[in-house]
Amino acid sequence: MSRMAAAHTPLEERRPPLGLRERKKLKTRTAIRRAMYRLITEQGYEATTIEQIAAAAEVSPSTVFRYFPSKEDIVLDDEYDEYDEAIERALRTRPVDEPPLDSLRAVLTAAVSRMLENEPQEMHLRTKLMTEVPALRARMTESMAETSQSLARPLADRAGRDPDDLEVRVFAASVMGALREALLYWAERDQQDDLVALVNRTLDTLKGGPGL
Structure with a gap:
């Protein structure tokens, strides 16, 4: 691929294919993020807790913290x-x-x-x-x-x-x-x-x- 063609290729298309482990990790991260956004939409940011996010994403609170150091990191x-x-x-x-x-x-x-x-x-x-x-x-x-x-x-x-x-x-x-x-x-x-x-x-x- 030429430099100019590569420059116009969407970022996600230039990513190498993910392995099974990486796909599972991405799936978990996505589930946590979507759960948080859903809860925030329903009840607001301050009222949403890590425990609620974990339950909605069907993971443990420790798993949430393993992927995201803080609640702010989930949003951003x-x-x-x-x-x-x-x-x-x-x-x-x-x-x-x-x-x-x-x-x-x-x-x-x-x-x-x-x-x-x-x-x-x-x-x-x-x-x-x-x-x-x-x-x-x-x-x-x-x-x-x-x-x-x-x-x-x-x-x-x-x-x-x-x-x-x-x-x-x-x-x-x-x-x-x-x-x-x-x-x-x-x-x-x-x-x-x-x-x-x-x-x-x-x-x-x-x-x-x-x-x-």
Whole structure:
């Protein structure tokens, strides 16, 4: 497959086939997440306990904690365990002479589009909760900081720099911060806007400044 063709391949199509053990783990993770989302929809985030989630998913509380360290992680976890790795792999498929912001725009808008297509209800509930639950917003910030480290590696490799260089770290963190604000902006306005368009608009701000 050419670099350009690979760049336009959905992230999930580039994942290697899962073995039986991995499929069972993914099934359990998915059951836990769906149980929690169902309970939150019925009774709210604060009223939903780990014990209730475990019972609804037909697993033990210890199993829930084995897959998710906290209740916040269940909400914010993406469909695939290797989300950051998939983003990093997708970024490495972009043309080496493409401006870094354009490469990140292509990869991140594809990821957002995939989530909106594959899990629209969860995406809407997740972002809504981010605006309502301080602990979730804080955990989202931590998660995006981890993702920015994943983005820094291929960006640094392309530029012949160290991923820990200040400029590389600032650039990757700025992009993820912009994505975070786009998600919150979308949720705060009842998710009426086109989220992909908002992400593009946000990244345009990084390129040209706020134009105030």
